[in-house]
Amino acid sequence: MVPMDIDVENRRFAVVGLGLSGAAVCRFLLRRNARVFATDLSMDPAVKKTAEELRGLGADVLLGHHSDEVFRSADAIVISPGVPHTLGPFEEARRRGVPVLGEIELAARFVSRPILAITGTNGKTTVTTLIGDILRRSGQRVFVGGNIGNPLIEWVDRNEPVDWIVLEVSSFQLDTSETFRPDIGVLLNITEDHLDRYASMEAYAASKFRLFRRQRAEDWAVLNAGDAFVRQFADTVGSRRLWYNVSQAEAEEGARVTDSGILWRIPDEMLEAVEKRSGFRLRDPIDPWFRVDRKDIGLPGRHNVENVAASILACMAAGASEEAVRDAIRTFTGLSHRMTQVDVIDGVTFVDDSKATNVDAVVRALEGYDRNVVILLGGRDKMSPFERLRDAVSEHVRHAVVIGEAAGAIEEAIRDLVPVHRASSMEEAVTIGFRLARPGDVVLLSPACASFDMFTSYAHRGQVFCEAVRRLGHDR
Incomplete structure (x- = not known):
């Protein structure tokens, strides 16, 4: 990679999204004497804390809504990965010749x-x-x-x-x-x-x-x-x-x-x-x-x-x-929340595959088992083709427990293949899964969905699953 000259001193940067990468961009620019205007729709306590830190470093920060004026006055706009790059203000900026970049770029x-x-x-x-x-x-x-x-x-x-x-x-x-x-x-x-x-x-x-x-x-x-x-x-x-x-x-x-x-x-x-x-x-x-x-x-x-x-x-x-x-x-044996064995309780193995946020990942996970899986599915739908789960579910799953916003769509796709059970929380899903399982079975969290309807991330979802399993084991 050949570095390119980019002078940031005294230039106006609009930074959209104050997650990990957005906050890091702000710190980088502020240390190089750029003028930083940061914005995020969220009013989450963690975002508010980041905003206070950045204000202390010299940034102007707007939370809860975006300002078109900030985008119109910017020399460059840096957007976080979770922010669609095709939104109107960004397309307008490009037409004016204003760079719209991501943190990696x-x-x-x-x-x-x-x-x-x-x-x-x-x-x-x-x-x-x-x-x-x-x-x-x-x-x-x-x-x-x-x-x-x-x-x-x-x-x-x-x-x-x-x-x-x-x-x-x-x-x-x-x-x-x-x-x-x-x-x-x-x-x-x-x-x-x-x-x-x-x-x-x-x-x-x-x-x-x-x-x-x-x-x-x-x-x-x-x-x-x-x-x-x-x-x-x-x-x-x-x-x-x-x-x-x-x-x-x-x-x-x-x-x-x-x-x-x-x-x-x-x-x-x-x-x-x-x-x-x-x-x-x-x-x-x-x-x-x-x-x-x-x-x-x-x-x-x-x-x-x-x-x-x-x-x-x-x-x-x-x-x-x-x-x-x-x-x-x-x-090398893998990473957390990727087919990670959490515990074995009364002969039932609990596996955390919370990182499986799409259908293909779930299919690949199920391919490693016989027909002995009680699977926990659901979360926020990413317009996923849940019907593609059918062959793997038919071959490897005895029961399915569904949660979250996509529960109905998943149930519709597989209910003629296996019994489908609804749960209102991860804790309830773990309890139902254990009740349905037999010794030798696997209770597998492999959601095929994003986590943001109920959790802050796939890692948070996996942590809640692991905690529920540990409480279940402690109560036995």
């Missing part, structure tokens, strides 16, 4: 270190974290951030020395990217999600592929050959492509993912590129095949073998050592 203009960026509907955080671990084990200094919860602008503010910047990037963040250019871009998958924000799946896929729009011929794109939308849009990528999840017939062209593990013939051009950059060869040229046995992968599920394959290709392109790759994938 703003921060990237100050970055001179190489960037490895990961996007996709599912698996982003797992792959981002695993890649960061592999690169660190290879002796490289790494910043891991982006949509994972560490704003890139905070690293820019600190200016810590690193060899690689590893970023999880959402479609919402890519929507406001113009100059952002990762040296290595990873696209894991594209399945139905956020259709409350995008007009079609094609529009959503196009947003994901913005990851590659500024790449150069010498950059790398790691792509999932098993994903139909990735295949469909792949010809728009102008950088060097590394495929994973290829078919047996394509084994010479990318990494195969099978029940027994991963098999990949490392391309000669990668061996040469890494040798030129790092001074050592990745592999003995006599044996270019890289093999990983399934038993040496610490993460559960076929989908995670695919995630590991993507991580291997990206890290090899970044110059990671084979030893570091193997050590990391053997010991």
Whole structure:
């Protein structure tokens, strides 16, 4: 990534949204003597606290509503990922030639270190974290951030020395990217999600592929050959492509993912590129095949073998050592709220998969079980095609417990397949799930929905689930 000159001193910035990234943008700009006008519709106590902090640093802050005058007088507008970039005031600003940026785009203009960026509907955080671990084990200094919860602008503010910047990037963040250019871009998958924000799946896929729009011929794109939308849009990528999840017939062209593990013939051009950059060869040229046995992968599920394959290709392109790759994938066992076992009570296993906020993630979770699941579904609907749950529910689920705003839509989609039970809270859902379960069953929280109808985040939802399970165990 080549940094661009951007002078912020004395310029007027409107910052929309005071969550983690928005607040970080304000601090960054204020420390560089910009004039900051921050606004957020929320009157939540946490937002009010952030507002008071920013006022103390010199920002003007407006809560509860937005002011058109703030947008009209701004030299640039920085919007948070949760704020639709197509709103009227932003379109008007663009027509006047005023930049409308996201935090990632703003921060990237100050970055001179190489960037490895990961996007996709599912698996982003797992792959981002695993890649960061592999690169660190290879002796490289790494910043891991982006949509994972560490704003890139905070690293820019600190200016810590690193060899690689590893970023999880959402479609919402890519929507406001113009100059952002990762040296290595990873696209894991594209399945139905956020259709409350995008007009079609094609529009959503196009947003994901913005990851590659500024790449150069010498950059790398790691792509999932098993994903139909990735295949469909792949010809728009102008950088060097590394495929994973290829078919047996394509084994010479990318990494195969099978029940027994991963098999990949490392391309000669990668061996040469890494040798030129790092001074050592990745592999003995006599044996270019890289093999990983399934038993040496610490993460559960076929989908995670695919995630590991993507991580291997990206890290090899970044110059990671084979030893570091193997050590990391053997010991990395996953993250909170992603198929995490919480407890076993009277022979019933409780699993927290609160991060499963779309249908495809739930289907993949269920594929790891026999027909012994009591599933907890529901939350805020993102215009999800719940009928796509039917095959997995029919094959793996005995009972479903539904909560939240989408409870009725989910029940309508699956009620002819399994008994469906309503709950008014997570605590009640856990209690009902335990009552319905038999020894050997799994009570699985895998909602297929956003959390914001009842919780502040998927993590908060998972925490409430875990607390309810622990209370249940304590009361036994």
